[in-house]
Amino acid sequence: MVEVKKRGIILRKTELKFENEGVLNPAVIKESGKIHLFYRAVAKGNFSSIGYCVLSDPLTIENRSDVPIIIPESEDEKHGIEDPRVVKIEDLFYLTYTSYNGTNALGTLKTSKDLKSWKSEGIIVPKIPYEEFKLLSESEGLIPEKYKRYNQFQISHLDSNPIFLWDKNLIFFPRKINNKFYFLHRIRPEIQIVSVENIEDLNSDFWQDYFSHFKDHILLSPKYDHESSYIGGGCPPIETEYGWLMIYHGVHDTVQGYVYNACAALLDLENPEKEVSRLPYPLFKPEEEWELKGEVNNVCFPTGTVVENDTLYIYYGAADERIAVASMSISKLLKELMMYAV
Numbered sequence: 434m435v436e437v438k439k440r441g442i443i444l445r446k447t448e449l450k451f452e453n454e455g456v457l458n459p460a461v462i463k464e465s466g467k468i469h470l471f472y473r474a475v476a477k478g479n480f481s482s483i484g485y486c487v488l489s490d491p492l493t494i495e496n497r498s499d500v501p502i503i504i505p506e507s508e509d510e511k512h513g514i515e516d517p518r519v520v521k522i523e524d525l526f527y528l529t530y531t532s533y534n535g536t537n538a539l540g541t542l543k544t545s546k547d548l549k550s551w552k553s554e555g556i557i558v559p560k561i562p563y564e565e566f567k568l569l570s571e572s573e574g575l576i577p578e579k580y581k582r583y584n585q586f587q588i589s590h591l592d593s594n595p596i597f598l599w600d601k602n603l604i605f606f607p608r609k610i611n612n613k614f615y616f617l618h619r620i621r622p623e624i625q626i627v628s629v630e631n632i633e634d635l636n637s638d639f640w641q642d643y644f645s646h647f648k649d650h651i652l653l654s655p656k657y658d659h660e661s662s663y664i665g666g667g668c669p670p671i672e673t674e675y676g677w678l679m680i681y682h683g684v685h686d687t688v689q690g691y692v693y694n695a696c697a698a699l700l701d702l703e704n705p706e707k708e709v710s711r712l713p714y715p716l717f718k719p720e721e722e723w724e725l726k727g728e729v730n731n732v733c734f735p736t737g738t739v740v741e742n743d744t745l746y747i748y749y750g751a752a753d754e755r756i757a758v759a760s761m762s763i764s765k766l767l768k769e770l771m772m773y774a775v
Contacts, residue, residue: 435769437717437761440492440746444472444756451476451501452484455728457750460519460528461668461737462548467495468739469548470748471517471528472756474501475728481513483530491739491746492758503543509534509556514541518736520607520669522614529603529616532556536592540603540618542632557632558600558618559640563587566598566620569644583621583663602666606677606705615705617652617670622663624681626652626706652700653681653708659694659715661685667695667735668747675767676702676709680735680747683715693732694718695749695759699770710770717759719752727752 446456452474459472467487474484482501489495505514512535519528525544528551532541540558543551563584581588587596602619609615613628627643627650629635643650655661660683670677676699683696694715701707719731734750745763748756 434714435716435761435766437759439717439721440758440760442723442751442755442757443488443492443494443748444470444486444497446475446754449499451482453477454479455754456484456756457753458516458734458736459748459750459756460517460530461739461748462519462521462526463739464521464548469519470737470756471502471519473515473517473530473750475513479513480505481515481533483514483517491741491744491760503528503530503551505532506553507532509537509539509541511535516601516736518604518669520605522605522608527605529605531601531603534594536590536594537597538599538601539597540600542603554632557635558603559644560595560597561640561644562596563598566644569641570647572645579622580620604666604669606670607672610703610705617666619665621665622655623651624653624664624666625650628706650706652706653698653711655683656711657683657713659683659685659692659718660696662691664696668738670700670705671738671740671745671763672702673699673763673767675771676700677705678763678767678770680716680738682734687731689731691731692719693734695733695735695747697766697770699767699774708775710774712770713773716747716761716766721751721757723755723757724751727754729753 454475459470472484483503485502486497487495509532512533515531517530528543539556542554545551604617606615662684664683667681679698697716698711699709737748739746747759751757
């Protein structure tokens with residue numbers, strides 16, 4: 434097993450109104466020698482915005498904004514914007530997050546050239562009701578009972594507004610592959626993958642065809658005990674000589690409720706729809722007090738990474754209330770993963 438060092442909490446909530454309930458699930462990117470951290474900041478009533486700080490090294494906060502850097506702007510975001518991730522593709526930064534309006538939770542994109550001014554590209558995942566999803570994908574007999582179970586709210590909830598399948602954990606790969614954008618998204622309980630030449634092509638026709646061949650787009654399914662309930666994307670994939678290193682979250686149910694673990698897999702470099710390997714055990718799991726007790730107990734939710742020489746730093750939300758870091762040797766992790774290659 435890979436030795437994982439829990440480096441502790443690096444960011445806590447403050448008395449500021451926009452983050453007095455919790456800080457968690459950060460997007461992380463290193464640019465021009467500085468580490469930029471865009472985090473989910475939670476105010477009372479579970480209203481989220483995006484906070485911001487700069488790190489001088491992987492564990493040291495250099496400065497921290499006392500106001501949110503991105504705030505809800507549309508009706509789709511009226512209850513908050515949650516769980517950002519960020520990558521740089523060519524000369525543009527792609528920041529993704531979940532827009533939440535109190536009913537629907539859907540993956541959204543903003544772009545920037547400088548990490549300061551952000552252009553809204555809107556919701557880019559499908560707005561699809563469960564019944565339409567069921568109808569399209571059922572043509573191949575692909576709606577197992579688990580999809581019904583994990584989307585029960587969308588099936589049974591009555592609301593004056595349209596109700597769509599929750600589609601969260603929208604995460605881009607950090608470069609184009611064969612001239613296409615690739616990104617992960619998650620309709621519970623599995624992780625799906627999308628490839629597209631242009632973001633503008635993500636229209637209703639695209640998604641109708643996508644769901645008509647839904648099985649082809651399921652990237653990872655729950656496989657082991659520690660991820661037996663459902664899984665979801667975590668950090669943007671990291672390009673390595675062995676494949677795309679994917680740090681994701683796996684969830685299993687216990688008598689104390691769900692437990693969220695950090696997990697690891699490898700995807701093929703030129704065909705990331707192909708799983709190369711997966712650890713049969715959690716990379717790390719809730720064990721420390723700050724991971725076991727919080728707004729939501731028993732949560733390690735990885736969302737960002739930095740690689741310094743041979744050290745992989747993983748930034749994660751701990752118990753939905755604070756941000757912590759774990760580190761390990763990336764070469765040893767890759768070697769361990771290759772032991773389980775398919």
